[in-house]
Amino acid sequence: MPVPTHVLAAIRQPALLYGPDGRIAAANDLAEALAGRPLAGCSPAEVVEIFSVRTPAGAPLQPADLPAAAALSGGAVIERPLAITATGGRRLEILATASPVREGDTVAGALAVWQDVTERERAGRDLRESEAKYRALIETNVDFIWEIDTGWRFTYCSPQIERLWGIRPGEMVGRTPFDLLPSGMRESTASTFAEIAADGRPFFGLEMGSTDGRGRPVALELSGVPFFSGDGALLGYRGVTRDVTGRKETEEALAALMAELEERVKARTAELATANRDLEAFSHHVSHDLRAPLRVIDGYLGLLLARFGPELDPDAVVLVGKARAGAVRAGLFLESLLSLAYNSHRFLEAEVVEPGPIVRDVLQELMPVDGDRRIEVTIDPLPPCRGDPEMLRHVWLNLLSNAVKFTRGRDPARIEVGGGGENEIVYSVRDNGVGFPSEEVSRVFDNFARFHNACEYEGSGIGLPLVRRIVERHGGRCWAESTPGVGSTFFFTLPAA
Numbered sequence: 063m064p065v066p067t068h069v070l071a072a073i074r075q076p077a078l079l080y081g082p083d084g085r086i087a088a089a090n091d092l093a094e095a096l097a098g099r100p101l102a103g104c105s106p107a108e109v110v111e112i113f114s115v116r117t118p119a120g121a122p123l124q125p126a127d128l129p130a131a132a133a134l135s136g137g138a139v140i141e142r143p144l145a146i147t148a149t150g151g152r153r154l155e156i157l158a159t160a161s162p163v164r165e166g167d168t169v170a171g172a173l174a175v176w177q178d179v180t181e182r183e184r185a186g187r188d189l190r191e192s193e194a195k196y197r198a199l200i201e202t203n204v205d206f207i208w209e210i211d212t213g214w215r216f217t218y219c220s221p222q223i224e225r226l227w228g229i230r231p232g233e234m235v236g237r238t239p240f241d242l243l244p245s246g247m248r249e250s251t252a253s254t255f256a257e258i259a260a261d262g263r264p265f266f267g268l269e270m271g272s273t274d275g276r277g278r279p280v281a282l283e284l285s286g287v288p289f290f291s292g293d294g295a296l297l298g299y300r301g302v303t304r305d306v307t308g309r310k311e312t313e314e315a316l317a318a319l320m321a322e323l324e325e326r327v328k329a330r331t332a333e334l335a336t337a338n339r340d341l342e343a344f345s346h347h348v349s350h351d352l353r354a355p356l357r358v359i360d361g362y363l364g365l366l367l368a369r370f371g372p373e374l375d376p377d378a379v380v381l382v383g384k385a386r387a388g389a390v391r392a393g394l395f396l397e398s399l400l401s402l403a404y405n406s407h408r409f410l411e412a413e414v415v416e417p418g419p420i421v422r423d424v425l426q427e428l429m430p431v432d433g434d435r436r437i438e439v440t441i442d443p444l445p446p447c448r449g450d451p452e453m454l455r456h457v458w459l460n461l462l463s464n465a466v467k468f469t470r471g472r473d474p475a476r477i478e479v480g481g482g483g484e485n486e487i488v489y490s491v492r493d494n495g496v497g498f499p500s501e502e503v504s505r506v507f508d509n510f511a512r513f514h515n516a517c518e519y520e521g522s523g524i525g526l527p528l529v530r531r532i533v534e535r536h537g538g539r540c541w542a543e544s545t546p547g548v549g550s551t552f553f554f555t556l557p558a559a
Contacts, residue, residue: 283303476494
């Protein structure tokens with residue numbers, strides 16, 4: 063054979079030397095290492111069997127289709143990708159090249175060299191898969207993705223350009239994005255982008271107006287990043303153009319709605335201010351024009367009794383007394399109405415409030431001075447809260463005065479004040495008084511709700527509604543539990559300090 067054995071051994075890839083009869087005359091160590099056995103004397107059919115030779119797609123290969131067989135018969139250099147199985151079951155992809163070996167004009171054999179391209183083919187497949195994946199992502203993206211060179215000429219346009227401007231991607235390659243703009247905008251836009259490119263800096267969220275392929279106005283948002291050559295020279299920009307027309311229309315509609323709401327709020331605020339002024343005027347009217355006559359009536363009736371009491375009929379004295387009591391009740395009712403109106407509309411000045419001192423001060427004010435009642439009071443530690451001290455004093459005053467009033471027939475009367483919680487403090491006032499029907503708990507905080515005889519238990523029916531109004535203005539809530547003849551417990555919540 064014209065190919066010496068030492069030359070075959072020097073080839074740094076698996077090599078097979080075929081004789082004129084088509085059998086292997088010699089093989090280098092790399093080829094026999096792949097086979098795991100000697101190969102001299104093997105026919106093409108045995109080579110196919112030993113290496114399980116197949117096409118890259120996995121189809122079986124006929125011995126006559128081996129490149130060496132073709133080189134022997136045709137005298138040409140043959141190159142073909144194949145797949146083989148090496149010893150140990152390793153699957154390899156190879157590029158098999160067979161060249162005829164000549165002695166003069168006669169083909170005396172063939173030299174087959176197998177180049178392992180497994181990693182190259184795998185990398186190629188991975189690259190193709192990656193390209194297919196990213197092409198799919200780009201082509202299905204709703205945004206227009208593009209690439210331009212330093213002359214601002216498109217080198218790539220995604221299919222979304224057709225949706226925006228009715229132009230096929232290939233038609234824009236070599237043209238500039240300024241060709242898509244109305245003529246009046248091209249110069250200023252080109253100047254803006256020239257300043258950006260001069261520094262080679264990226265840009266994000268750049269907003270501009272344009273018209274689409276039908277001449278309708280559109281709002282666009284552009285972002286792009288530069289890309290460079292290996293030596294740092296700017297090659298161009300890659301970026302995204304997003305149609306934000308819908309978003310801009312929504313923003314404009316929202317801005318118009320907010321402006322309308324602001325006008326409504328201003329109008330409503332003005333109405334409330336007017337209502338507050340009217341309420342203050344009404345309060346002034348009640349204070350001076352209604353309470354004053356009631357005090358005069360009570361005063362004159364008292365003077366009548368003082369001067370002419372001995373001369374009056376006993377029934378007349380009773381009637382005058384009832385009239386005076388009615389005047390006092392009417393005065394108290396007006397005071398309650400004024401307090402409800404005032405605390406419902408006055409500005410709430412929130413601060414950290416310690417309830418303990420307020421509760422003790424209110425109880426001291428409410429306790430009978432003649433000592434004819436035994437009242438046992440228990441005050442648990444009361445956590446601080448946030449609120450308006452003046453308003454909260456009204457809450458404690460109304461709840462504790464009710465507890466004192468409705469335990470009038472108890473000996474001893476018991477009143478318990480408690481509170482606890484973290485983010486929200488729950489306060490309670492419990493008594494052993496007359497109570498009220500449990501089915502009425504949903505009405506107990508309603509205006510003018512009364513469940514007891516007014517002659518036996520005086521009151522205006524405004525105290526508990528005032529408690530609810532103040533507590534709700536502080537962001538809290540209130541409720542009650544009661545059993546007739548056993549007592550009642552009133553709860554309310556306030557924000558923790």
